[in-house]
Amino acid sequence: MLKPILISTPHMGDRELEFVQEAFATNWIAPIGPHVDAFEQEFCQVTGAGYAAAVSSGTAAIHLALRLIGVETGDEVFCSTLTFTATANPIIYQGARPVFIDSDRTSWNMNPNLLQEALEQRARIGKLPKAVVLVHLYGQSADIEPILQACNQYEIPLIEDAAESLGATYKGSSPGTFGSIGIYSFNGNKIITTSGGGMLVSQDQELVSKARFLATQARDPAPHYQHSELGYNYRLSNVLAGIGRGQLRVLYERVAARRRNFEIYSAALNNLPGIEFMPEADYGIATRWLTCLTINPAAFGADRETVRLALMEQQIESRPVWKPLHLQPIFAECECFGGAVAENLFASGLCLPSGSNLSTEELERVINSIQSVHEYTKKYLTIYS
Incomplete structure (x- = not known):
């Protein structure tokens, strides 16, 4: 198991x-x-x-x-x-x-x-x-x-x-x-x-x-x-x-470990079509508390939710990025300036396992599962196109 x-x-x-x-x-x-x-x-x-x-x-x-x-x-x-x-x-x-x-x-x-x-x-x-x-x-x-x-x-x-x-x-x-x-x-x-x-x-x-x-x-x-x-x-x-x-x-050992997680994910997944990681702004250093990415289903072959469910089948926890508060039922009557960027990030964004105690083998399991979704959908589309 x-x-x-x-x-x-x-x-x-x-x-x-x-x-x-x-x-x-x-x-x-x-x-x-x-x-x-x-x-x-x-x-x-x-x-x-x-x-x-x-x-x-x-x-x-x-x-x-x-x-x-x-x-x-x-x-x-x-x-x-x-x-x-x-x-x-x-x-x-x-x-x-x-x-x-x-x-x-x-x-x-x-x-x-x-x-x-x-x-x-x-x-x-x-x-x-x-x-x-x-x-x-x-x-x-x-x-x-x-x-x-x-x-x-x-x-x-x-x-x-x-x-x-x-x-x-x-x-x-x-x-x-x-x-x-x-x-x-x-x-x-x-x-x-x-x-x-x-x-x-x-x-x-x-x-x-x-x-x-x-x-x-x-x-x-x-x-x-x-x-x-x-x-x-x-x-x-x-x-x-x-x-x-x-x-x-x-603290700074934990920051280094989480940034290492991101580097491993990025090196393995950045070449997949439709995958973009949360950018690091040039004015500072991010901890990569959570490694987050967005998935363009037209390019990747599957949407965020398909990937999340595939990971779940492999006993891997992942989550959508935060649902914007202006879309939450409790705040339905509240005003929002803009909203399209946050809505798009929610629709396409996924948070990957990011703990500072993750092993290389665990990170590889996550990577292999995401790559498998892409390979399966690419094969499926090739057969039925």
Whole structure:
């Protein structure tokens, strides 16, 4: 029986268990503790962020970011459309309304020109958004400078969703550290994991201090439990922070492994007609968190879904790229500027197994399965043409 090959699984190093055992030995089994403090400090050292607050998930970090920016009921928030729903759900939590911005072909991320047009249109009618949420997709930074310039022109805070892009660079710096607030995720499928967890970062110390306060049920300084504003149970466990400290120490090894996966896939599949890999923009280095490609069925001989199902028959997990949020039923009433690029990427795009612990043999199984689909369809078309 074939062993399943999954999209992206946790990959532990040598230090995680040591830090977890230390948490047990000192009885710091709580959503605070020395590992949490150290994880925040070490994360800032790795990313260049000024200050950091470790929280229970990337979604929690986005929710806190919107709250800190002052997003309220009735506000609009501009948001990338080609992303996971967790990017936009917290906008709804705050009673606000997402407005989606299409991708560009260069990076698959938010199109800076469309954002500029959307902001100009809203400025003309006196209805500027309260914030912009920019996603750095599949391990690649968006083109931050023109996006930040457009936000600054209208004095709109930029929140960077770098959940998928820890370890990437934009002109030598870490995506997530340019805007007012950046967020990261340590979900089990991310490039490093704490099982579940996230990080909120900012160069503004007061914002991060307020994030920690809100994430700890907004408990006022008093000998009794007193609360003057709404808070959340969003702080990261000291045990999980220990895992994160160990994972940080192998971050760039994990990046190198995922980039190796891409190079192997690219060398083997780039010559197939109709196959194009997600491009790497020239302004930075992508982690290739997931290796993604598009399939032109007219040239390849089969569409994305046929390839996905063929891989599934071989116990190989693959997935379509994110369904654009403006096509999701929950956001059906929301406006979108553009949309055709994201829709095309969804229709033709496929994410391949990309874990940093994949063996060469496993990568070859994936490659051989994709090549077999092409060979079969080419033979079939030759016979019946």
